[in-house]
Amino acid sequence: MDTRNARIGLVLFAVYLLLYGGFVFLNAFAADVMETTPIAGVNLAILYGFGLIIAALVLALLYGFLCKPTDEEITARGGKK
Amino acid sequence: MIHEASYVAIAIFFAFVAVTLGISFYLGGKAKSSQGYFAAHGQIPWFVNGVAFAGDYLSAASFLGICGMIAFYGYDGFLYSIGYLAGWIVALFVVAEPMKRLGKFTFADALDSKFNSPGIKLAAGISTLAVSIFYLIPQMVGAGVLVQPLLNFPHWLGVVIVGATVIIIVVTAGMVSTTWVQFLKGSLLVLFSAILTVMIWARGFETKQGGIDGHEFRSSGPISEWATSGELRQQPGFEESEVVPPDGEWSDAPFVRTRNSAGIVAVWSKEDVGNGSVRLREAQTVETRDGQTWVNGQPKGVKKGDPELHPIGYVSKLHGGEAKSGSLGPLSFFSTLQESEVVLWPKQVIAGADGVKTTVYYQKPTPGSQILRPGEHPRFKGIRSKKPLDKLNFLSLMLALFCGTASLPHILIRYYTVKDESSARKSTIVGIASIGFFYVLTLYLGLGAMTSGSMDVTNSNMAAPLLARSMNEWLFAAISAIAFTTVLGTVSGLILASAGAVTHDLMSSYLKIEMSDHEKVRVAKIASVVVGAIAVVLGILFQGMNVSYLVGWAFSVAASANLPSLVMILFWKGVTRQGVITAILVGMFSSLGWILLSADTFTGVYGLPAEDAIAPFSQPGIVTIPLGFLTLIVVSLMTAGKSEQTTSPQSANPESA
Numbered sequence: 001m002d003t004r005n006a007r008i009g010l011v012l013f014a015v016y017l018l019l020y021g022g023f024v025f026l027n028a029f030a031a032d033v034m035e036t037t038p039i040a041g042v043n044l045a046i047l048y049g050f051g052l053i054i055a056a057l058v059l060a061l062l063y064g065f066l067c068k069p070t071d072e073e074i075t076a077r078g079g080k081k
Numbered sequence: 082m083i084h085e086a087s088y089v090a091i092a093i094f095f096a097f098v099a100v101t102l103g104i105s106f107y108l109g110g111k112a113k114s115s116q117g118y119f120a121a122h123g124q125i126p127w128f129v130n131g132v133a134f135a136g137d138y139l140s141a142a143s144f145l146g147i148c149g150m151i152a153f154y155g156y157d158g159f160l161y162s163i164g165y166l167a168g169w170i171v172a173l174f175v176v177a178e179p180m181k182r183l184g185k186f187t188f189a190d191a192l193d194s195k196f197n198s199p200g201i202k203l204a205a206g207i208s209t210l211a212v213s214i215f216y217l218i219p220q221m222v223g224a225g226v227l228v229q230p231l232l233n234f235p236h237w238l239g240v241v242i243v244g245a246t247v248i249i250i251v252v253t254a255g256m257v258s259t260t261w262v263q264f265l266k267g268s269l270l271v272l273f274s275a276i277l278t279v280m281i282w283a284r285g286f287e288t289k290q291g292g293i294d295g296h297e298f299r300s301s302g303p304i305s306e307w308a309t310s311g312e313l314r315q316q317p318g319f320e321e322s323e324v325v326p327p328d329g330e331w332s333d334a335p336f337v338r339t340r341n342s343a344g345i346v347a348v349w350s351k352e353d354v355g356n357g358s359v360r361l362r363e364a365q366t367v368e369t370r371d372g373q374t375w376v377n378g379q380p381k382g383v384k385k386g387d388p389e390l391h392p393i394g395y396v397s398k399l400h401g402g403e404a405k406s407g408s409l410g411p412l413s414f415f416s417t418l419q420e421s422e423v424v425l426w427p428k429q430v431i432a433g434a435d436g437v438k439t440t441v442y443y444q445k446p447t448p449g450s451q452i453l454r455p456g457e458h459p460r461f462k463g464i465r466s467k468k469p470l471d472k473l474n475f476l477s478l479m480l481a482l483f484c485g486t487a488s489l490p491h492i493l494i495r496y497y498t499v500k501d502e503s504s505a506r507k508s509t510i511v512g513i514a515s516i517g518f519f520y521v522l523t524l525y526l527g528l529g530a531m532t533s534g535s536m537d538v539t540n541s542n543m544a545a546p547l548l549a550r551s552m553n554e555w556l557f558a559a560i561s562a563i564a565f566t567t568v569l570g571t572v573s574g575l576i577l578a579s580a581g582a583v584t585h586d587l588m589s590s591y592l593k594i595e596m597s598d599h600e601k602v603r604v605a606k607i608a609s610v611v612v613g614a615i616a617v618v619l620g621i622l623f624q625g626m627n628v629s630y631l632v633g634w635a636f637s638v639a640a641s642a643n644l645p646s647l648v649m650i651l652f653w654k655g656v657t658r659q660g661v662i663t664a665i666l667v668g669m670f671s672s673l674g675w676i677l678l679s680a681d682t683f684t685g686v687y688g689l690p691a692e693d694a695i696a697p698f699s700q701p702g703i704v705t706i707p708l709g710f711l712t713l714i715v716v717s718l719m720t721a722g723k724s725e726q727t728t729s730p731q732s733a734n735p736e737s738a
Contacts, residue, residue, distance in 0.1 A: 041416030
């Protein structure tokens with residue numbers, strides 16, 4: 001098992017879970033906050049929603065850069081460990 | 082609404098579908114072995130597989146359902162977009178690589194890699210079938226919706242056409258062609274949605290009092306709340322009309338019925354303006370009398386110019402009293418709408434004394450600031466309630482969407498079409514990029530549809546194609562064709578997943594039927610036909626429900642049945658064979674049972690009153706997903722050590738747990 005990749009995955013997962021959880025709980029328990037318009041007359045519900053989508057992509061790319069090929073894959077390609 | 086078929090649109094549509102099928106036949110000829118049929122020989126390039134993920138995932142639910150929900154209720158539909166995308170994070174960070182490492186054909190392979198137990202294969206196979214069939218329903222409903230405005234076919238015929246086409250694709254081809262079809266339509270869907278979005282920005286908003294058919298919805302008053310015919314006749318336009326005496330449920334309803342000199346009954350909603358006075362606003366009605374559909378007080382026509390419902394969806398006031406906003410940008414689109422007012426059309430069903438049930442669609446002028454906030458959809462109203470229980474439905478749905486993606490069988494099998502773990506990872510990242518981009522667009526598409534003046538008041542699923550039609554006929558044909566192939570692609574993926582489950586998990590692993598490679602493929606094809614036929618029947622039964630809502634349920638079942646085992650096997654050494662089997666079965670049956678007993682199924686499918694429903698709220702996830710985990714842990718602890726099947730060295734040692 002490639003623990004390094006798995007560990008990175010879990011850390012990034014935890015980061016996203018916090019962001020998503022924050023969104024869901026704000027909606028459920030402080031729906032009024034979502035109506036405020038902090039930037040350019042656009043409300044927080046839209047900004048946070050778009051933010052979540054962008055965050056997912058950024059975290060995914062980060063994961064792609066941080067992960068290394070697993071040992072078996074390197075062997076399969078004829079490379080050295 | 083009456084939809085006229087357009088020949089240009091039909092030609093483009095069929096050309097598109099023919100090309101798709103042609104590609105699928107051509108590529109399908111190359112895949113003969115079962116490895117090729119189910120997993121495309123593991124040779125699909127990661128980028129293509131990634132876009133195919135988007136193709137698989139951006140189903141009818143995303144395109145039709147989410148856009149429709151946003152078009153009718155505002156922001157709430159976008160909650161689905163956010164939840165659907167978030168699920169990919171679970172798929173990428175937690176599930177993708179182990180799935181690829183442990184399995185070969187189906188997700189049951191991965192669950193079972195440690196135990197080699199026929200029981201697990203059986204349970205996982207059944208749950209794959211259950212989830213796939215549940216997920217097939219909204220796709221089929223979406224297919225019926227698409228052909229209606231385009232070809233003017235009835236709903237059932239659309240469902241049958243899709244069913245037949247997909248069965249042909251799957252039977253002749255398999256995973257290679259399915260993947261390429263998904264790649265093609267995934268790219269086209271995202272591209273055309275982007276074009277449509279830019280056109281929406283360029284068009285901006287314009288104030289109107291009606292839709293694109295030129296009908297301006299009337300309003301009148303003020304008039305006293307309990308108006309008599311005499312008072313009514315003093316209003317301009319009502320000189321020859323009389324008030325229809327309220328009977329049955331009309332007595333308590335906030336509506337007035339009037340009959341004009343021609344005997345046509347119109348319904349008006351009453352808007353309180355103080356001092357016991359109301360303002361009347363024109364409503365639209367649908368009712369069934371003697372087996373015939375009546376709209377707005379007259380029998381519904383069959384061709385243009387006959388009585389029909391008027392299209393809706395317009396901005397009634399713009400910020401600063403302007404008539405047109407001019408072209409807008411990605412942010413000013415929202416800030417302008419925020420300051421404007423849009424007329425929404427909620428509905429209410431009223432039974433008269435004669436037993437005729439009338440569905441009244443009435444005008445509800447709504448400030449943009451409300452449209453752009455969560456909680457306007459009746460199902461999400463709970464988040465504005467003071468009672469904690471009302472919030473559970475929302476929390477439950479968001480949890481199911483988050484957990485569901487990584488447990489969907491047709492998404493999981495796509496990990497077996499690439500060659501290694503790093504390809505699995507890369508294709509997921511490409512998938513997230515395309516899907517995320519598309520979901521950003523859904524908000525613009527939905528709100529663009531809301532203000533396009535072309536919505537069908539009776540069917541939210543049609544919003545996106547009708548929006549395209551309001552732009553131009555060619556775009557409409559292209560969008561409809563893409564959406565149609567979207568359905569084709571997703572359905573073939575689902576049917577393949579089911580066929581794989583039947584062949585590998587049930588027949589070959591559980592029943593221990595020895596089959597040659599060739600026989601496996603044949604069994605899979607027979608299974609595809611059967612599953613396809615079931616899906617067609619269900620697609621016709623569930624006609625009237627918003628497809629995105631139906632998909633929400635499929636996610637709940639998938640997450641409850643599959644996720645606990647999938648996650649626990651990866652992270653807990655103490656899992657036992659019995660634990661996995663019970664967790665899958667408990668998760669699946671509890672979530673399915675909950676849905677069948679919920680208020681939404683009662684009203685939408687059985688036609689029973691919502692109050693009779695047994696489940697306290699409609700979305701099961703928040704109860705049944707933890708239940709699945711709990712079952713797995715408890716049963717595993719109870720059976721730990723007793724099971725001779727758990728022979729791997731780690732699981733024999735409780736210290737490592």
